Amino acid sequence: MQAVSRPPETTPSAHDRVYRGLRTRIMHGQIAPGQALTLRGLGKEFEVSMTPAREAVQRLVAEGALSMSSSGRVSTPELSNERIEELAALRALIEVELASRALPRAHMALIDRLQTINTAISDVVSNRDAVGYIRTNLEFHRTLYLRAQAPAMLAMCETVWLQLGPTMRALYGRLRRTEAPQYHRLIIAALKAGDEPGLRLAVRSDVTQGLRMLAG
């Protein structure tokens, strides 16, 4: 995530700090499904009043990252199997398209960075670090998709990741895998070969693989 240019350097607003903090926590699976959150608690934790905390929470609820009961209480959602299947299908649809759009722009420097990230994934996997695995895995995908130059699609994609965050925690915390995802190697190989059908299949497989066993 290099920030090459940093023109304005404005201080982020309070609700943005809370929003971003919560968002990465959720996306990286640092919060278990069903975990309850309170506005005053969040406000105290981020050292702001209830107002910014409320805005951040409302926004995350709107994005499906948090669920709100009829009385207004918020918690991380516990997804049904049907919803997990839907979200996995959305990941497949959007990420295959993003990868396909990134392929013509994927030069050697990008592939090198992907390979570096992939070895980092092996490290966190051997350390049994579920959160680190999710974070590094998403970084692999985002690095590739950034080359697609499709910000609207990438935003949609990240929204889906966000919704799956707590569920992925439950998944990867449960199964104790010992190897890096094999489909990442297929993705890199397809990128090197300029093989678009192979890339689409590899991305689709990588996305579907993990979620299938959870929803199944």
Place this chain on the structure above:
Amino acid sequence: MQAVSRPPETTPSAHDRVYRGLRTRIMHGQIAPGQALTLRGLGKEFEVSMTPAREAVQRLVAEGALSMSSSGRVSTPELSNERIEELAALRALIEVELASRALPRAHMALIDRLQTINTAISDVVSNRDAVGYIRTNLEFHRTLYLRAQAPAMLAMCETVWLQLGPTMRALYGRLRRTEAPQYHRLIIAALKAGDEPGLRLAVRSDVTQGLRMLAG
């Protein structure tokens, strides 16, 4: 939009009223691109204080339905051609999938309703009613996609519609069409025949057709 069961009948909160009111306005193209909005103005219009107005606006900004300047001023976005192309591609991806999932569940009653809506589209088109056209057209699509039983996908789809709302207003207000969309007939025919490839093609064509001339 029939509400078959209405169990709790709770009074919607103030920020929800503002949110929904603004949302349908934007999605139906009742606000031109670049139109500015103020919190106090919205609060006065919906007879609430600034707090609920702010929450509604923030949520719409998060969904991409409104854009916020660095100083916090909000307005409907003026989309670049690249972004329009992206959103059209997203519509194509998601709506083709939704239609495909709806196909096995599409019985005669659904097809009848779609035909009824389609004749309504002819009416509003002959009346040169751009807003009515957008609303009825979206109702056609939503009626079909509801049968897919895929709420997460439908929500994503509506988010894309929302982002395209002001732009569609500019588009359909400009070109003065005199006929109902021909691809809707193809969609209905493919539904009747159970022709999945034909349905996918028809939906993709219908979605892409309108936006192409705007972004081109």
Place this chain on the structure above:
DNA sequence: CATCCCGTAATGTGATCACAAACCGCCGCT
């Protein structure tokens, strides 16, 4: 006549407060 500058009005932000609803644990009853 154009341009720059400054003051006033308007706007977003965040804190605080009052209120109502919901949750939770305790106590008494059966």
Place this chain on the structure above:
DNA sequence: AGCGGCGGTTTGTGATCACATTACGGGATG
């Protein structure tokens, strides 16, 4: 021991306020 009602406490909601920042206008100056 199980269960239902009840009160205190927690929690979300919305209004209001003070403040900083910005946008916008007129007027003076070159």
